Amino acid sequence: QSVLTQPSSVSGAPGQRVTISCTGSNSNIGAGFDVHWYQQHPGAAPKVLIYANNNLPSGVPDRFSGSRSGTSASLAITGLQAEDEADYYCQSYDSTLSGSWVFGGGTKLTVL
Amino acid sequence: EVQLVESGGGLVQPGGSLRLSCSASGFTSSRYAIFWVRQAPGKGLEYVSGTTDNGGSTYYADSVKGRFTISRDYSKNTLYLQMSSLRAEDTAVYYCVKVTMTRGYQPFWYFDLWGRGTLVTVSS
Numbered sequence: 001q002s003v004l005t006q007p008s009s010v011s012g013a014p015g016q017r018v019t020i021s022c023t024g025s026n027s028n029i030g031a032g033f034d035v036h037w038y039q040q041h042p043g044a045a046p047k048v049l050i051y052a053n054n055n056l057p058s059g060v061p062d063r064f065s066g067s068r069s070g071t072s073a074s075l076a077i078t079g080l081q082a083e084d085e086a087d088y089y090c091q092s093y094d095s096t097l098s099g100s101w102v103f104g105g106g107t108k109l110t111v112l
Numbered sequence: 113e114v115q116l117v118e119s120g121g122g123l124v125q126p127g128g129s130l131r132l133s134c135s136a137s138g139f140t141s142s143r144y145a146i147f148w149v150r151q152a153p154g155k156g157l158e159y160v161s162g163t164t165d166n167g168g169s170t171y172y173a174d175s176v177k178g179r180f181t182i183s184r185d186y187s188k189n190t191l192y193l194q195m196s197s198l199r200a201e202d203t204a205v206y207y208c209v210k211v212t213m214t215r216g217y218q219p220f221w222y223f224d225l226w227g228r229g230t231l232v233t234v235s236s
Contacts (some may be wrong), residue, residue, distance in 0.1 A: 033219040045226040046206060052214045089157050093219035100173060101159040
């Protein structure tokens with residue numbers, strides 16, 4: 001059971017918009033800690049997609065965007081493309097016990 | 113090219129030990145916190161351990177505390193993860209990751225550069 005909860009899968013047709021939610025609590029996202037998103041293609045290492053809630057690293061298309069509100073965050077992908085088919089993970093920090101960096105369980109995006 | 117390269121993975125029996133290495137190139141790793149994140153087969157990502165740029169602070173997930181030790185050799189631009197008392201549940205690909213800080217303290221760190229990973233299999 002992950003500290004951050006994501007849907008196990010989402011899907012969309014090419015050109016559509018999809019969103020992936022990441023639900024936490026008052027000890028992580030709700031505490032104001034940043035949320036980051038990672039993309040992982042099969043057999044590859046993860047790469048950062050969104051950092052600090054809504055910032056795009058250099059080279060990431062602006063079809064990707066992030067937001068945070070309360071104890072949740074979302075990743076939105078517009079103009080869906082075949083190459084977007086991958087696993088997506090949210091990540092934040094949790095202040096319970098000694099503190100820890102935590103990930104969501106991951107969401108498999110299928111492009112129909 | 114800026115990259116991290118892990119090595120040292122392999123098959124080890126339960127209760128055994130293994131040392132992973134992470135070699136940095138294309139940047140001065142001593143200026144950054146470096147972490148280990150693992151991924152069990154078919155599963156999600158899990159933070160394992162980390163150390164600050166000067167090695168003054170180290171961090172461990174509860175699942176590995178007391179069994180794993182992180183260290184750095186600045187002369188070799190290399191990071192290590194010494195793993196002992198290994199269990200079947202430690203089986204995973206172990207990624208070495210570089211940290212970037214949006215602010216100076218832990219809740220605002222993220223993983224901006226990942227190595228390709230090294231597979232550790234704990235089995236008899």
